[in-house]
Amino acid sequence: MVRPVLTAAQMRDAEARAIAAGTDETILMDRAGKVLAEAIRLYIGPRPTLVLCGPGNNGGDGYVAARYLKGAGYPVRVAALADPLQDAAKWARDAWSGPVESFEDCGAAPIVIDCLFGTGLSRGLEASVAERLKSLVDQALIAVACDLPSGVASDDGKLLSQLGSYDLTVTFGALKPSHRLMPAMEMMGRVVLADIAIETAENWFEIGEPTLPSLDPLGHKYDRGLVHCLAGEMPGAIALAASAAARSGAGYVRVSTSRAIDGLPASVVQTGTADMKDPRIGCILVGPGLGEVPQVLTLALTSRAPKVIDADGIGLVGDPERMHGQDAILTPHDGEFVKLFGEIEASKPERALEAAKRSQAVIVYKGPDTLVASPEGRLAFAPPAPAWLATAGTGDVLAGIIAAMRARGLDSFDAACAGVWIHGRAAEFAGPVMIADDLANAISHVSP
Numbered sequence: 011m012v013r014p015v016l017t018a019a020q021m022r023d024a025e026a027r028a029i030a031a032g033t034d035e036t037i038l039m040d041r042a043g044k045v046l047a048e049a050i051r052l053y054i055g056p057r058p059t060l061v062l063c064g065p066g067n068n069g070g071d072g073y074v075a076a077r078y079l080k081g082a083g084y085p086v087r088v089a090a091l092a093d094p095l096q097d098a099a100k101w102a103r104d105a106w107s108g109p110v111e112s113f114e115d116c117g118a119a120p121i122v123i124d125c126l127f128g129t130g131l132s133r134g135l136e137a138s139v140a141e142r143l144k145s146l147v148d149q150a151l152i153a154v155a156c157d158l159p160s161g162v163a164s165d166d167g168k169l170l171s172q173l174g175s176y177d178l179t180v181t182f183g184a185l186k187p188s189h190r191l192m193p194a195m196e197m198m199g200r201v202v203l204a205d206i207a208i209e210t211a212e213n214w215f216e217i218g219e220p221t222l223p224s225l226d227p228l229g230h231k232y233d234r235g236l237v238h239c240l241a242g243e244m245p246g247a248i249a250l251a252a253s254a255a256a257r258s259g260a261g262y263v264r265v266s267t268s269r270a271i272d273g274l275p276a277s278v279v280q281t282g283t284a285d286m287k288d289p290r291i292g293c294i295l296v297g298p299g300l301g302e303v304p305q306v307l308t309l310a311l312t313s314r315a316p317k318v319i320d321a322d323g324i325g326l327v328g329d330p331e332r333m334h335g336q337d338a339i340l341t342p343h344d345g346e347f348v349k350l351f352g353e354i355e356a357s358k359p360e361r362a363l364e365a366a367k368r369s370q371a372v373i374v375y376k377g378p379d380t381l382v383a384s385p386e387g388r389l390a391f392a393p394p395a396p397a398w399l400a401t402a403g404t405g406d407v408l409a410g411i412i413a414a415m416r417a418r419g420l421d422s423f424d425a426a427c428a429g430v431w432i433h434g435r436a437a438e439f440a441g442p443v444m445i446a447d448d449l450a451n452a453i454s455h456v457s458p
Contacts, residue, residue, distance in 0.1 A: 013203050015214040015391055016184040018130040018164040024183060024208050035098040038206060039067060042182045043074020043102065045204035046156055047082065049180045050075070050123065053200075054152050056084045060119035062143070063103075063110075064126035064160070065092040070099030071156050071182075072125025073106045080108065089116035091126055091139065114142065122150035124176070128157035129186055134170035135161050147174030155179040158188060159197055166357035167191025167379065175199070183208040185216055187359055190391035192379045214359075214389045217382070220428035222259070222458050223419045234261025235292035235417025237410075238315075240284060240306050241267035242322065247299030247406045250446050251320070252278050254410030255295065257453040258432065260417050262290075286313035292417025297323025297341075298406040311336060316416050320409035325349050330369035338371040339422050341409055347375060359389055372422040374412065376405060380430055384423045395434035396442065403446025408433045411453065432457055 016024060029035055050059075061076040063069035073088065080086045089111040094100045103110070113126075126143065127135070134140065140161060147153040153176045158164060161171030164186045177199040181189065188194040189201050226233055237255040241248045249271050256263045256278055265271065266284035274280065286294070286309060296310040297320035307326045310317055316337045319327065324346040327333065333340070342350065347361070351368065354361040362375040362383035375381045378400075380392035412429030420428060436452040437444065444452075 012212060012215040012218040014184040014210040014212045015187060015190070015216060015389075016210055017187060020211075021129055021184060021186070024210055028208050033207070036101050038208070039070045039098045039102055040074055041206040042071045042204070044078050045182070045206065046071060046075040046123075046180045047078035049178065049202050049204065050079065050121070050154055051082055053154075053178050054121060056082070057120040057151070058085045059087070059121040059123065060116060060146070061086060061088045061123045062113060062116075062126050062146070063088060063090045065095045065099070066127065067096055067099055068125050068128035068156055069094060070096065070102035071128075072123060073099070073102035075123060075125070075156070076108070077106050084121075087111060087116065087119065089113045113139075116146075118146055118149040120151040121154065122146050122152075123154045123156060124160050125156040126160040128160075129164045131158075131161070131163060131170060140171040144172055144174045147176065152177045153199075155198065157181050158186060159194075162188050162194045162197070164188055165359075167194040169193055169197070173197045178202065180204055182206045184210045185391070187214075187357070187391070190216060190379060190393070191358060192377070195379060195394065213387060215391070217390045217392055217427045217431050219458055220415075220420075220424070220431055222415070222428065231261035232290045234259065235414060235419065236260070236262045236264070236288075236290045237413045237417045238284075238288070238291045238294050239263065239265040239413075240294065240296040240300075240310055241265055241271065242299050242303045242306055243301030244299030245269070245271040246273070247321065247403065248295075249274050250403045250406040250450055251295055251298045251410035251413070254407040254450045254453060255414040255417075257450055258411045258414035258429075258457060260292070260414040284309060286310065286315070291315040292419075293318060293413045295320070295409060295413040297321040298409055300326070316422065318409050318413045318416065321346070321405065330365070333369040333371040336371065337422060338369070339374060339412055339416065339426050340369065340371050341374040341376060341405065341412065343376045343405065359383075363387060363389060372426050374408075374426045374430065376408070382423065382426045382430060388423055390423075390427045390430075392430050392434065396437045398442045398444060399434070399437045399449075401445060404433075404437070404449055407446055407449050410450070
């Protein structure tokens with residue numbers, strides 16, 4: 011199962027289609043408020059609760075949640091920033107039987123539920139509102155955001171106002187891009203996606219646990235995939251990548267190198283030749299530790315085999331159109347991305363998709379909020395991964411995992427998504443003081 015991701019405009023369209031098909035807006039609001047209350051009930055038991063309601067439908071969800079939480083035995087207070095503006099929100103407030111306090115004057119509570127503003131916010135909160143909200147969130151034992159924390163832009167991860175840190179964010183129908191984009195993602199806490207019976211497309215989605223090709227009982231090592239790695243000036247990087255490929259289930263991993271590389275598993279074959287026309291090659295890996303050796307990249311590009319191009323290899327591509335027809339996966343971090351594609355003035359999802367379109371390659375746009383983009387417009391958002399991945403060599407390990415996934419038979423986009431998922435889970439297993447060698451060793455413990 012993957013969780014769909016919709017922009018604010020796409021979510022509005024999905025809701026409009028549901029309403030046009032006969033679902034009353036108040037029914038959608040009741041569903042949202044009910045599942046918000048249920049998520050809170052499952053997260054923390056009854057304690058004094060403060061629900062902060064804004065003037066829009068996000069506030070309407072809050073009034074509904076307050077009603078259901080009260081029915082579940084929670085001591086609930088409601089504070090409103092302003093009177094409801096939409097009919098459905100007015101209905102929700104009328105259905106709330108308790109008093110409504112002023113947002114400016116309300117006291118703190120152990121549980122605070124932020125229902126001020128949700129999807130579609132385009133500007134920051136008024137300074138006094140932002141300051142007051144942050145104070146209430148900071149004082150709470152548990153802070154919950156309805157859909158998105160108030161002050162977050164839906165589609166690009168930007169913080170439009172200063173925020174407190176939330177423990178739980180409950181969203182409806184689909185994740186929004188900012189649930190998986192920095193810096194907003196860091197403020198969300200656990201993100202719960204609640205089903206409110208709205209149909210959503212899955213062209214954009216959060217990466218989930220991959221389904222890998224099953225092994226043929228009559229197969230041999232080449233059936234499981236041959237990864238051919240091309241070494242360059244810094245052998246340690248390609249050693250990490252090759253080790254990761256071997257531990258990710260590739261049946262055969264070999265490295266073309268002009269000198270022996272220490273530290274490789276004995277199962278990884280080192281060779282002084284580089285036959286790029288070997289029909290058994292399932293994926294070529296080039297770039298880790300390559301240095302300024304453009305002829306090695308050129309050699310890789312003579313092959314018709316799928317390829318993963320990482321690190322120094324990306325900087326040597328020069329023109330994105332050089333990737334046309336190459337069946338390539340490119341794995342840039344920000345600096346490498348700009349070097350190849352230049353400055354693209356857009357959100358990170360839009361930059362990733364534009365790069366995939368220009369290069370006709372799958373793009374793994376790395377960072378604390380990694381994205382995988384295809385030339386056809388598919389976009390996958392990585393689930394949160396440990397901050398301790400920010401250490402030397404972990405990108406080389408990722409490249410090796412993706413190469414193994416591609417060699418094992420997944421298409422380029424699915425191989426990249428599978429690699430990103432395994433990489434993050436291996437980091438969780440390896441622990442906060444890991445080095446890249448530990449990360450490679452952890453792969454076998456988490457690979458599906």
